[in-house]
Amino acid sequence: MARDYRPNVREMSVISKLDQAKEVQRVRALLLLRDHVDELSGRIAMKLIESRLVETTSKTELEEQIHRCLSTLLTAEDFEVQYQVANIRDLVPRPHFISLYVTAYIIEKLIDHRCIVDIYGTNEEIYRCVNTQVARLIPLP
Numbered sequence: 001m002a003r004d005y006r007p008n009v010r011e012m013s014v015i016s017k018l019d020q021a022k023e024v025q026r027v028r029a030l031l032l033l034r035d036h037v038d039e040l041s042g043r044i045a046m047k048l049i050e051s052r053l054v055e056t057t058s059k060t061e062l063e064e065q066i067h068r069c070l071s072t073l074l075t076a077e078d079f080e081v082q083y084q085v086a087n088i089r090d091l092v093p094r095p096h097f098i099s100l101y102v103t104a105y106i107i108e109k110l111i112d113h114r115c116i117v118d119i120y121g122t123n124e125e126i127y128r129c130v131n132t133q134v135a136r137l138i139p140l141p
Helices: 009-050 059-075 078-088 097-108 123-137
Strands: 054-056 116-119
Touching: 009 054, 009 059, 009 097, 009 123, 054 059, 059 097, 078 097, 097 123
Parallel strands: none
Antiparallel strands: 054 116
């Protein structure tokens, strides 16, 4: 005979608290992103060019594209974010979801933009470059 699984009340309580804490972190990060979206897009664009990970014909156009990506993230639903980062979700052990979203955008969509000559480096190098800038303005505990 099959045994009915009855979840432990304490176990469910802990899982619920962890989920709530994660959601609070996400909301807090999005609020900080809303305040720093202009500065962050400029920093990311500059760092990608300085690190020679992205070769472009127009730094301004690159900055505008990253700004558009961050603005889209602000209005995106959780499913859309998860769908966008699905291919690179396991890139690093504890990724910052904003850095992961921007990295996925650079790798998958920005590479086809007319102002981009080429994108160099591995996915992890691009993530680390983006994450250094994101972590300065939007730290996650």
